[in-house]
Amino acid sequence: MGQTKTELLSTEVRHLDITQFDFVTLIESMQGTAFQARNLARAAQIYHQMLADKQCGVILCLAGSLISAGLKKIILDMIENNMVDVIVSTGANIVDQDFFEGLGFKHYQGSPRLEDTELQALAIDRIYDTLINEDELRICDDTIKVIADSLEPRPYSSREFIAEMGRYLEKHAKNKDSIVLRAYQKNIPIFVPAFSDCSAGFGLVMHQVAHPQKHVSIDSVKDFRELTELKIKAKETGLLMIGGGVPKNFAQDIVVAAELLGAEVPLHKYAVQITVADERDGALSGSTLREACSWGKVSVVHEQMVFCEATIAMPLVVGYAYGKGAWRTRENRAYSKLFAETAETVS
Amino acid sequence: MGQTKTELLSTEVRHLDITQFDFVTLIESMQGTAFQARNLARAAQIYHQMLADKQCGVILCLAGSLISAGLKKIILDMIENNMVDVIVSTGANIVDQDFFEGLGFKHYQGSPRLEDTELQALAIDRIYDTLINEDELRICDDTIKVIADSLEPRPYSSREFIAEMGRYLEKHAKNKDSIVLRAYQKNIPIFVPAFSDCSAGFGLVMHQVAHPQKHVSIDSVKDFRELTELKIKAKETGLLMIGGGVPKNFAQDIVVAAELLGAEVPLHKYAVQITVADERDGALSGSTLREACSWGKVSVVHEQMVFCEATIAMPLVVGYAYGKGAWRTRENRAYSKLFAETAETVS
């Protein structure tokens, strides 16, 4: 390679703005074709239906590296325009990437053909064709520790901790285009069920080691409990899933959890998943939404898988729903307020 | 379909026994070929090297539905023969599938072409071509609640809770062929970083709702802290990863976490991953092990990805290492003992 760190980190990833294009005609044309274009069109229409159905709460699931890949503004536009009520995500998207950018850092365009041993020597981290300054990631870890140090020692749900991250950004953000910040301000809850599995884990481990007796812990059961409560409250729900993994499983499971708590709740009425995972390995990420019906989680009436990588498919799906405009008459459910009064003093 | 529940749940999944075959000659022959057979052969040899390297602690990562697919005995043989020191898994493998079988329940052979709405009506859950009696899964959930109810209310790592599940099985198991049970008895720690994302979540939510003020919580930070401590203790480590997802990320991250805590630890010296995930979507599951080198997690000297579904590749990889027999002179590290004295009284 022979490039310096500054040279390698010179071209920023730019976030795509779906409000600039007319996706409606394109998607409606794709509806007339076949294969994945038709599947994508149907998925876009189901997402539009979720928004048009005033009874339906919309849960957005995020897996994969979406923020570093330039999809942040799409999610911000969903938040601004009441197109999402709950977010369930992997930690990387929320902490390492969105919160990280909120602190003023950037992602850079690279190539999958760079030499990783050289990158390691330069303290540059690679995600396929994007690059991160590892020194900045360490600042992100440290900031998580600072936040944890400032909190009352007790078990938190990831949702509670992420709200504290939003509160922190409200004061300290160098870049206000942040999902964590805007979701905090609009009371949209964000859950990260495997919260230690990212930069937050690094910060929180440092926090706990520094405070061995009394410290913040992250109770993943509380996450599940809270999300189940939201299902019970929302009744009708729809899932817009980008990728699979823990967020998909977690969000699907709340139907069963609600039943176990004695609540009569409907299956997820709408479900869309964008993924390139394959059904044939028997893993959850690629499992069909029909399979999820056998588990009593998802209805088969309005479900659609789209076999397409997310950076291509997500702009089209969300862009269509944005263009159709059902969100104009949709209100912010501000679900985080439900939990405002219930901070526990446990255990 | 028109089949009854009894008819559908009539053919049991049988666990494959790798000790019955000679995989050594086959793998050595595959070494001379190309494409994935050669990759598989190299992966098997790297796993054998891990076992032959007496300095090296072996971390087994499990994602996907492996136990229900008939791979349980392979993992049990690894445990019995000191071929693994730490397990990091998704919840489904450990709770819904292994613990579930420990309670005396079975998985059944089905077909991906069954009608899911009919299965739902029969309370049968489908994983690709396998079937589960949903009523039995509810008993599994309830058992988790029973265990949680019996414990002192405080934050637990998943490792601690899974050890309690092992203790429970020691008394109550109807099927002693259990990973949870045998790992408990041999002091091999099992971590499930997204512990609520499975049957355990259902049981623990019921427990917390029943005990709103004082209850067991699952601290995912503690998981990360404990696994990092093991890395610091073990120094040299190797990863045998079946699938990707949270276990892959979690186990790779501990190198960085150890550094952040001030410990000088080497990169994971050996790394093998069996997966059909694709690198081209930028997600962690399919990301190359070379990419992990840029992050300072994995050495590139002894790393190998194998593009093959796990039910085919895992028997060959582990069977080869079993046949080579380096485990015969390997000791049980019994890492769980390290934590025996450190139960905290936090929060």
Place this chain on the structure above:
Amino acid sequence: MGQTKTELLSTEVRHLDITQFDFVTLIESMQGTAFQARNLARAAQIYHQMLADKQCGVILCLAGSLISAGLKKIILDMIENNMVDVIVSTGANIVDQDFFEGLGFKHYQGSPRLEDTELQALAIDRIYDTLINEDELRICDDTIKVIADSLEPRPYSSREFIAEMGRYLEKHAKNKDSIVLRAYQKNIPIFVPAFSDCSAGFGLVMHQVAHPQKHVSIDSVKDFRELTELKIKAKETGLLMIGGGVPKNFAQDIVVAAELLGAEVPLHKYAVQITVADERDGALSGSTLREACSWGKVSVVHEQMVFCEATIAMPLVVGYAYGKGAWRTRENRAYSKLFAETAETVS
């Protein structure tokens, strides 16, 4: 299912019209992102470069079921607007699908979940989620026989025979929106290197059986020879490849063939491939364009693979180049004229 043939064949596939959208801003925005959106943007820009490079002949390779999937009008727009100079395709696209539609028949929207044994009983053929009336396909076969019966018995290249199909459609087409017809009229050669591997094969086998001594034969060597002559004539060339298979291999090989005939020709200067095939099985369809460089076929300067299903990616790639408008100053090379005088009287 329980549906009649008429009910199943009621919703026509509609061909997507890329001239209705502004893809330029979208693609330029995707350029700033990552993963496949960025790859797709780069591929679109390379195709635009091919058209802007007045020295460059453009070869379009088609594999997969593209016409039945609603992509015919895209290719027609490429032909009308001098955006393609040579077409190399599988037989299904050209004969079973495009010529078939030229005869007045249609493709219909279906579902991958239909019961194939019932479709067989109804004489309906399925391609994933599209349906074909098998009776109409038999008429297509018969028409090929009629054309063959009318020709002088001798070996033909597929290009020659397809030109005769164009001549037939000029007189008999019920639907003038035909690639075979318009390419014939504009003297754009179409090669189908495995010409018997489609409806043409059925018709030609019937022709040969009916005329055992003197009949039309299809000389695949002549195809290769003619396409190599075009490379020698064109010098600079670019490949726009939808899918892999024989068309990809065939079009790449002509660089080597030209050299073997003593001509000094450059590598393919530009190369784009849209495919979901995987590099890891060692097969040609998913092999990287860099690998093709080792063979002396493709330059690595302007090459891009896009991992995306064609119905989604092709409209965006071609739509961008259409929007950029380099074709406005491009002339029709009418390469078929080169062969007009050379009909052989062999063997």
Place this chain on the structure above:
Amino acid sequence: MGQTKTELLSTEVRHLDITQFDFVTLIESMQGTAFQARNLARAAQIYHQMLADKQCGVILCLAGSLISAGLKKIILDMIENNMVDVIVSTGANIVDQDFFEGLGFKHYQGSPRLEDTELQALAIDRIYDTLINEDELRICDDTIKVIADSLEPRPYSSREFIAEMGRYLEKHAKNKDSIVLRAYQKNIPIFVPAFSDCSAGFGLVMHQVAHPQKHVSIDSVKDFRELTELKIKAKETGLLMIGGGVPKNFAQDIVVAAELLGAEVPLHKYAVQITVADERDGALSGSTLREACSWGKVSVVHEQMVFCEATIAMPLVVGYAYGKGAWRTRENRAYSKLFAETAETVS
């Protein structure tokens, strides 16, 4: 890289010998598991059934780079032991790889991470992780020309020409372990429906250019006609397909072609395909065997797709059938003899 050509071409690919292992117990154990191991076991059993069914002619379809990958001896063992009656292949396997090795050349182990521009400069061709000496490939091309020059000028089926290659090897082979040679000697016909799409194309183009008026041509219709005649003769047939592409389509189509010629033939009674292609792009390679039933080509009773790369799956599938030994009472059908008397003098 900095390696010389000699250094790069130093480790030979070695052909796997399935007769050395006991695959029967392994496959029968896999039958009890799930996902692709169970699919693979079922595929192996279906192939065994084909061989045990004395009415059934076995057609082996080969796509992808199998010979260069070390699978040649498996196919040779199938030929020696009457486990195959007809071969339909891509050209690369038969000409560039098997015939090439018959001339005394070798394939070498490399790596997918080699720098292709450097390989090009060294005249080394890469297939994923294998390497070929391009100078030797040119000798292979030239040998095809020599053979063509020696033949009577007329249209040949690929089968006829490949038989001539076998005759050539009988005299000149430096390596007798050749599919082309042994199939010739045992009168097993080999069809390559896209015969120009490989080294044969290079040699034949040179031949035709050197003999512009009277030359050998390859009539792909004749291939289709001959293979259809074999279907009519064989009646019951089974397909063992490694990969997809033209060989899969071609071999499936002969059922329809036979009907069009007025013969009453059954569907292919057995069908197995090993492939990593995905059904979701609507292309033929990944299309399900059930889809082929809608076309009236394949019966759904004994069909199985296996999602696994061929170098791993093919040894297990064929090794099982070898171990079961139904071939011991199977005769060589020597189908090439059917055509011996029918050489045409056309056109």
